[in-house]
Amino acid sequence: MGKDGTHARSAPDLRVQLGPLSLKNPVLTASGTFGYGQEFSDFLDLARLGAVVVKGISLEPRPGNPPPRIAETPAGMLNAIGLENVGVERFVAEKLPYLRKRNATVVVNILGNSEEEYAALAERLEDEEGIAALEVNISCPNVKEGGIAFGTDPRMAARVTEAVRRKTTRPLITKLSPNVTDIALIARAVEDAGTDIISCINTVSGMAVDVFSRRPKLANILGGLSGPAIKPVALRCVYQVVQAVSCPVIGIGGIQTALDALEFLLVGASAVQVGTASLVRPTSAVEILDGLERFLRHQGLASVREYIGTLDTSCRFPLAEETCAGDE
Amino acid sequence: MPKTQEKARLLETRRVADDTHRIVLYAPRITATARPGQFVMVRIASEGADPLLNRPFSFHRIHKDDGLFEILFRVVGRGTWLLSQRKEGSSLDVIGPLGNAFPMPEAQEEIVALAAGGIGIAPMVELGYRLADWAREKDSRQVFLFYGARTASELVPLGKLERRGIRASFSTDDGSRGSCGTVVDLMDQSVRESGLLPQRLYACGPLAMQAAVAAWAHEKDVRATMSLESVMACGIGACLGCALPAAHPDDSSRARHVHVCKEGPVFDSRKILWEKMEPTPVRPLTFVCS
Numbered sequence: 369m370g371k372d373g374t375h376a377r378s379a380p381d382l383r384v385q386l387g388p389l390s391l392k393n394p395v396l397t398a399s400g401t402f403g404y405g406q407e408f409s410d411f412l413d414l415a416r417l418g419a420v421v422v423k424g425i426s427l428e429p430r431p432g433n434p435p436p437r438i439a440e441t442p443a444g445m446l447n448a449i450g451l452e453n454v455g456v457e458r459f460v461a462e463k464l465p466y467l468r469k470r471n472a473t474v475v476v477n478i479l480g481n482s483e484e485e486y487a488a489l490a491e492r493l494e495d496e497e498g499i500a501a502l503e504v505n506i507s508c509p510n511v512k513e514g515g516i517a518f519g520t521d522p523r524m525a526a527r528v529t530e531a532v533r534r535k536t537t538r539p540l541i542t543k544l545s546p547n548v549t550d551i552a553l554i555a556r557a558v559e560d561a562g563t564d565i566i567s568c569i570n571t572v573s574g575m576a577v578d579v580f581s582r583r584p585k586l587a588n589i590l591g592g593l594s595g596p597a598i599k600p601v602a603l604r605c606v607y608q609v610v611q612a613v614s615c616p617v618i619g620i621g622g623i624q625t626a627l628d629a630l631e632f633l634l635v636g637a638s639a640v641q642v643g644t645a646s647l648v649r650p651t652s653a654v655e656i657l658d659g660l661e662r663f664l665r666h667q668g669l670a671s672v673r674e675y676i677g678t679l680d681t682s683c684r685f686p687l688a689e690e691t692c693a694g695d696e
Numbered sequence: 697m698p699k700t701q702e703k704a705r706l707l708e709t710r711r712v713a714d715d716t717h718r719i720v721l722y723a724p725r726i727t728a729t730a731r732p733g734q735f736v737m738v739r740i741a742s743e744g745a746d747p748l749l750n751r752p753f754s755f756h757r758i759h760k761d762d763g764l765f766e767i768l769f770r771v772v773g774r775g776t777w778l779l780s781q782r783k784e785g786s787s788l789d790v791i792g793p794l795g796n797a798f799p800m801p802e803a804q805e806e807i808v809a810l811a812a813g814g815i816g817i818a819p820m821v822e823l824g825y826r827l828a829d830w831a832r833e834k835d836s837r838q839v840f841l842f843y844g845a846r847t848a849s850e851l852v853p854l855g856k857l858e859r860r861g862i863r864a865s866f867s868t869d870d871g872s873r874g875s876c877g878t879v880v881d882l883m884d885q886s887v888r889e890s891g892l893l894p895q896r897l898y899a900c901g902p903l904a905m906q907a908a909v910a911a912w913a914h915e916k917d918v919r920a921t922m923s924l925e926s927v928m929a930c931g932i933g934a935c936l937g938c939a940l941p942a943a944h945p946d947d948s949s950r951a952r953h954v955h956v957c958k959e960g961p962v963f964d965s966r967k968i969l970w971e972k973m974e975p976t977p978v979r980p981l982t983f984v985c986s
């Protein structure tokens with residue numbers, strides 16, 4: 369039954385609540401794969417999306433890494449963009465007004481080389497209108513002196529989160545890297561440091577080489593893997609983080625279809641972000657949204673919230689306790 | 697111009713030279729606003745994620761009235777090989793039109809030249825037809841085409857283009873057709889024999905050829921307009937993957953990046969830092985098509 373007594377035959381309720389952040393639906397775009405939104409306006413209505421997460425913004429503009437920056441791999445791609453972006457001032461002056469005009473729900477992804485830079489960014493954005501939340505990228509593996517250090521050390525991850533927390537009253541999302549030994553440890557650290565929401569995963573560190581030229585395929589040598597290839601890793605990370613913390617989690621990694629998105633909701637993510645899929649098919653995010661709605665109708669569910677976190681992990685045929693508990 | 701995602705129907709596919717194919721696609725919405733120099737992103741996989749990324753191809757011919765455009769491509773890897781195997785009647789997801797177009801010559805320009813190396817001929821043909829029409833408007837206008845390849849069997853037949861009044865000459869590395877040498881040798885020879893130095897050059901080809909053409913043009917103070925390549929993921933300006941090193945507009949010592957899919961693929965050659973460009977590795981085809 370719906371909230372006003374009507375039956376589930378009416379459109380399923382897609383709204384989700386992530387701590388202080390209310391979203392009209394659980395399908396967001398992933399930072400760095402959706403530009404500043406405007407690039408996609410010929411293909412879809414930005415206002416339909418749960419949120420548009422923009423390309424990572426730093427205090428100063430960044431030129432990014434030398435090319436080649438992209439290499440295709442089986443069912444995935446490596447990127448080493450190097451966090452090229454227009455800088456916070458141009459973002460506020462040129463990009464944000466467009467997103468406001470289109471009634472998009474905006475999440476601003478931020479990055480820096482020091483706690484002070486993250487804090488200064490949060491402070492600079494605090495009074496700008498039309499920002500629903502901040503997402504702190506502590507995990508980008510591309511910039512040698514940047515992101516990597518914060519995301520792989522629980523104390524540093526907590527310190528960045530705290531630094532941003534002190535400067536913003538907005539809902540705060542901390543985005544985790546999968547390139548760590550124990551993601552649950554980092555998740556607990558940033559939750560304790562005051563993040564409202566955790567998103568994961570960022571790209572998986574990887575490499576590709578050319579056997580004929582004997583050169584790395586990326587000028588940066590190492591890059592971040594994304595796309596369908598990383599989905600099982602991402603799902604595992606989201607599952608472990610959901611078990612470890614009590615704050616809401618946003619699932620990211622290899623989501624191409626509505627069924628992929630549902631896998632993340634099933635293990636307990638309250639929302640998802642669509643990344644590489646948008647690069648290949650610009651309409652991916654809205655198609656996933658439509659597919660989600662179809663699925664809920666098909667399953668006779670009145671709300672997406674009835675589906676989130678309903679994974680049944682009970683052991684059906686226990687031979688010995690260990691067989692079920694093990695991970696293979 | 698709005699960008700469109702369209703299911704295109706493959707009407708015709710034909711091998712036109714060594715490892716080189718031409719396909720005709722019915723995609724009326726994309727064709728409606730397409731201009732020479734622009735490109736499309738083609739989804740190669742009919743389903744699934746192999747290959748994951750779309751592949752960029754220039755408009756080779758644009759037939760507005762019929763809602764058709766043509767792509768001319770060379771098999772260089774798995775994606776282009778799979779595309780060459782696609783059957784007539786099948787459909788392909790295509791995004792376009794993308795990027796900027798070749799500018800037409802300016803009012804004072806009367807002698808223009810096209811320089812194409814290898815598969816770089818692809819975007820030059822539609823441009824050639826437009827320039828042939830442009831040249832017919834005024835007697836003093838002339839269009840040259842310098843087209844080079846490794847060997848005669850790699851040269852793509854130019855159809856009616858030559859009959860439209862374009863002065864075409866050819867070069868091959870092995871001398872099997874036209875003069876033996878490079879496109880730049882051809883350009884030197886043409887200037888010597890005709891006494892006509894073009895005021896504008898349009899060029900597309902492998903990096904080494906384009907860099908040589910750019911150097912030639914700079915030395916002679918000829919304006920060179922180039923169609924460039926870079927590895928792409930999205931083609932719509934979202935991923936920032938297609939960066940190339942460019943000269944800073946105010947300070948030539950400071951490098952910056954331009955994005956081929958957004959600010960290009962057509963650039964003024966003086967904007968590009970040629971010495972910082974990384975050549976794309978070539979993979980022997982025996983290791984590709986199996």
Ligand SMILES: Cc1cc2nc3c(=O)[nH]c(=O)nc-3n(C[C@H](O)[C@H](O)[C@H](O)COP(=O)(O)OP(=O)(O)OC[C@H]3O[C@@H](n4cnc5c(N)ncnc54)[C@H](O)[C@@H]3O)c2cc1C
Nearest residue numbers: 751752753754769770773774775776818925926927928976
């Ligand atoms: C704007 C633009 C217009 C183009 N127009 C044409 C054209 O009209 N005809 C034509 O034959 N080719 C054209 N190309 C090149 C064409 O896109 C590549 O040859 C093709 O992507 C190779 O795919 P593959 O799977 O066969 O090769 P792969 O096995 O993927 O790689 C072979 C080589 O192609 C390069 N390459 C791979 N993927 C891409 C990509 N997404 N973008 C650019 N280069 C890539 C690689 O660096 C590698 O050196 C164009 C490229 C650009 C950027």
Ligand SMILES: Cc1cc2nc3c(=O)[nH]c(=O)nc-3n(C[C@H](O)[C@H](O)[C@H](O)COP(=O)(O)O)c2cc1C
Nearest residue numbers: 398399400424447505569570594595621622643644
């Ligand atoms: C080209 C590219 C650029 C990216 N840039 C950023 C970025 O600026 N900030 C960030 O937090 N994540 C960035 N990411 C990571 C994505 O947001 C996402 O976490 C990752 O790609 C996994 O999701 P996917 O498999 O759906 O792409 C980038 C990914 C790609 C492919």
Ligand code: FES
Nearest residue numbers: 931933936938957
């Ligand atoms: S290919 Fe993605 S920005 Fe150019």
